[in-house]
Amino acid sequence: MRAARRVGTPGPRRQFPPGGYARTVEGETLVTVTVLGLRSDAEIARAVLASAGIRSVVRADDEGGLNPGFFSEYGVRVEVRADEADAARVLLSAGGVG
Numbered sequence: 001m002r003a004a005r006r007v008g009t010p011g012p013r014r015q016f017p018p019g020g021y022a023r024t025v026e027g028e029t030l031v032t033v034t035v036l037g038l039r040s041d042a043e044i045a046r047a048v049l050a051s052a053g054i055r056s057v058v059r060a061d062d063e064g065g066l067n068p069g070f071f072s073e074y075g076v077r078v079e080v081r082a083d084e085a086d087a088a089r090v091l092l093s094a095g096g097v098g
Helices: 039-051 082-094
Strands: 022-025 028-036 056-059 076-081
Touching: 028 039, 028 056, 028 082, 039 056, 039 076, 039 082, 076 082
Parallel strands: none
Antiparallel strands: 022 028, 028 076, 056 076
16 A cells, blocks of 8 residues: 655655656657756757757746746756767767757
């Protein structure tokens, strides 16, 4: 039997290390290639990847834009398809982004 948790008691925090988190969306496996502190930096990283033809997704929990600092604890993740992850990491590190 699972122990009950009182309402209002926070659960354990989840950590999302770069490269240690993968998800499947519409049959494609997405992996995190970098975690940045600001959404604007993540959007720049996404633009750098797009210029090289690599599609990417920015994942940030900012409550729909209502709380822009909410993601500061976990960072903003930039995710790409698993088969493009190595090329994306090389491109971002060469460009000094992430």
